[in-house]
Every structure is written in structure tokens, then in C-alpha cells.
Amino acid sequence: MSVDGPENAESGPSSRFTRRAAGEPASALGSVALYAYVLDADDELAQDLPLSDRLRARQHVTARVLQAEPGESALGRWLTTIGRGPGLLILDGLLAADTRVADRTITELLGSGDLVQPPSRHTDDLIERIESWRALSPCRLALLDGEFADRVLPWPPIARALLRRAERRAEDLGVLRAISCEPRLEIRLVLLLFHLATRWGRVEPGGIHLTMPLTHRLLGQLVAAERPSVSNALGRLAGAGLVTGAADDLHLHGDLGGQLRSLARPRAPLEHARPVRPAERRRA
Numbered sequence: 001m002s003v004d005g006p007e008n009a010e011s012g013p014s015s016r017f018t019r020r021a022a023g024e025p026a027s028a029l030g031s032v033a034l035y036a037y038v039l040d041a042d043d044e045l046a047q048d049l050p051l052s053d054r055l056r057a058r059q060h061v062t063a064r065v066l067q068a069e070p071g072e073s074a075l076g077r078w079l080t081t082i083g084r085g086p087g088l089l090i091l092d093g094l095l096a097a098d099t100r101v102a103d104r105t106i107t108e109l110l111g112s113g114d115l116v117q118p119p120s121r122h123t124d125d126l127i128e129r130i131e132s133w134r135a136l137s138p139c140r141l142a143l144l145d146g147e148f149a150d151r152v153l154p155w156p157p158i159a160r161a162l163l164r165r166a167e168r169r170a171e172d173l174g175v176l177r178a179i180s181c182e183p184r185l186e187i188r189l190v191l192l193l194f195h196l197a198t199r200w201g202r203v204e205p206g207g208i209h210l211t212m213p214l215t216h217r218l219l220g221q222l223v224a225a226e227r228p229s230v231s232n233a234l235g236r237l238a239g240a241g242l243v244t245g246a247a248d249d250l251h252l253h254g255d256l257g258g259q260l261r262s263l264a265r266p267r268a269p270l271e272h273a274r275p276v277r278p279a280e281r282r283r284a
Helices: 051-060 075-079 146-151 156-180 185-200 216-223 227-239 256-264 278-283
Strands: 062-068 071-073 087-092 095-101 104-110 130-135 139-144 202-204 207-210 243-246 249-253
Touching: 062 087, 062 146, 075 087, 075 130, 087 156, 104 156, 104 216, 139 146, 156 185, 156 216, 185 207, 185 216, 185 227, 185 243, 185 249, 185 256, 216 227, 227 243
Parallel strands: none
Antiparallel strands: 062 139, 071 130, 087 139, 095 104, 095 130, 202 207, 207 249, 243 249
């Protein structure tokens, strides 16, 4: 990605944030380069533009680039500066968006190309919602504020592409909601892992290899389950030869249809996957 900025760099928040403000998370957002060419970092935004328009748009479609190191990230302070702009565009990295209601937290994973938009002004007057963000790997985000929105006005296909990104995120949330409604935890985990593998997995002989900074606790927040239950369910899946490996280095054996058919059978195969104790062997 090019990090050369235009000569008329506009004023704004300081380009470096090495000091922590009071109450600010340890992994605050900073800026490595003042501006970057957004179409160089995310060329799909210009896929509907003719080549001649794309070359002209490249010089104007610029944005400030922020960087977040792994850990809690202070996205909230930057979302307040978006104004009427589209939001924060993730250029690379993996981000966890947490939503907490009462004592329960649900998590959404966001990656390259996803758009983080400012919170809605229409809040729930009766239920308090707390939002926070964690960088699971080093992230770079483009700040698409109101001035960015003005710069892309001559090229409506770019605005439409950003709108499709917001729609894609809403559709993904719908899939996660449907997965969390499945009663059986093993099936919820299999559906989630294949859903993540669609985007982040790599095909290998006999299945899919999924390497992500996942933990049992994070998987629980993704499928609405407690961490111990997730650990036990993954153990049963491993014993049945369906999902093996550590949480951050998983191997999904076979395909989704085959795994669901295996899980649809009586639970005996998963239960018999554990070693038979000597006392049980004597009784048998």
C-alpha cells in the first residue's frame, strides 16, 4: 500500500498517539502515516469505475490511516470524529467488536474490507449497551470522515461499494444470530468454524485449515456459550475426528454437510470417542 500523502494534507488529530489519556486503553490507536490512497489499499472499492475515472479518483480518495496494536483499542474516540462520513474501514488485521448487555457479551469478528460505523443515535432507553473493540492482530484502519465523503462525491460507485460493505456486515450478523439459535453446542461450533473458514480458512487435503487468534473464551462469545462448555464440546468434536487442533490452529475434517450428518446421528459416536475406562471394560 502506498503511504505517500497529498501535498495539501489537512489538519486534524495528531498523527502520533504515544501518550495515554486518562482512562484510555493501553492499546490506543495511532497513525503511522498522515494520509494514504484508499484505492491502493482496497482496490475493490473502485471495481465499478472505468479505468480513466479510477486513475483520477485515486489522487482524491485519500484518508488518514490509524494503527491498532493487539489489545483493547480506543475506536470510540475516533468514531466520534466521523461525522457524516462512512466510518472506519479496516485495511488489514483482525478486530473483535464486543457488545455487552447486563453480564453477557457477544462478539463479532471484523477483518480486511469491513466497515465500522459510528453508533446509532437511536439508543435503547431501557437497556444499557456497552461497546468495546479489541485488536486480535495488528490492524490498520482508514478514517473515512465527512471530508472523505465530500472527496468521493464525483464517483458514486465508491459510495455504493461502501454501502455494500455495511450490508455485508449486517448479513453476517444475521448468520451469527441464526447459528446462536441452534440448541446443540457442537453444531453451533461446527457452523461457526465453517462460517469463519469461508473467509479466513485455507483448503488442505481432507478439509480446511483455520488459523486465527481464537480462544475458547472468544469462541464462547461468538456462539453464546460459556468457556468450559466450549472446551468440552471441542474435545468431543476432536474425539469424533471432526475438528482437531488448538483453538488458534484448527483442522476441519471433511465438509460441512458431512460433519452435520455425523452430528445428526445419535450422540453415541461422540460419547464413545473417549477412552474406555478399565472398570467399564470389566462391566462390559
